[in-house]
Amino acid sequence: MxxxxxxxxxxxxxxxxxxxxxxxxxxxxxxxxxxxxxxxxxxxxxxxxxxxxxxxxxxxxxxxxxxxxxxxxxxxxxxxxxxxTPTQLNVPSMEELSAQALAARPPAGVGDVKRTVEMVVRSLDPCLSCSVHRVVLEA
The missing domain is CATH 2.20.25 (N-terminal domain of TfIIb)
Incomplete structure (x- = not known):
């Protein structure tokens, strides 16, 4: 089927x-x-x-x-x-925790920013990272 x-x-x-x-x-x-x-x-x-x-x-x-x-x-x-949706309710927390994570461990470059933010997003909403397109950051 x-x-x-x-x-x-x-x-x-x-x-x-x-x-x-x-x-x-x-x-x-x-x-x-x-x-x-x-x-x-x-x-x-x-x-x-x-x-x-x-x-x-x-x-x-x-x-x-x-x-x-x-x-x-x-x-x-x-x-x-x-x-x-739960995702809408989680966005403010994702933004705040991403900022805290980046402040606690300053990134060495765009790749570090991307990995840190992706980690925070996945921890709060694991489905979000698979359901949306990524934004390409330029250095």
Missing amino acids: EAPAQGREAGYVARLAEVHHALVAVRSVLESHNWDSYAGGGRAMPRRAGGRLHCDYLVEAPRGVLYHRYTLGEDLRVESAKIV
Whole structure:
């Protein structure tokens, strides 16, 4: 059996599957109207305001907390959606720790800077270094 997608397409398929799973969970919460009995693996925090339903959803992911926020109209159609990934939450820490590591051990050249920053990034988010293109630094 052949994989349905390879390369970049596989990432898109995985993201779509994750969003689909989140939307199914949100719909389940919305339809149950019994917020205390929800057991979707995360924590849903729905609230009504101005005729709309707002739902924040937190779930622990392998690299940290995954946060979803949805706003639904009276017909329960999604009007807006925001997803904050663990990588987004880790970036400030990556920047701070990279600066600290470089200050503690001044680099001898561009190669040292690159290796130090890559080490910090991998320690906080091992998937990031494999999923993005590198920036080429010139001396």
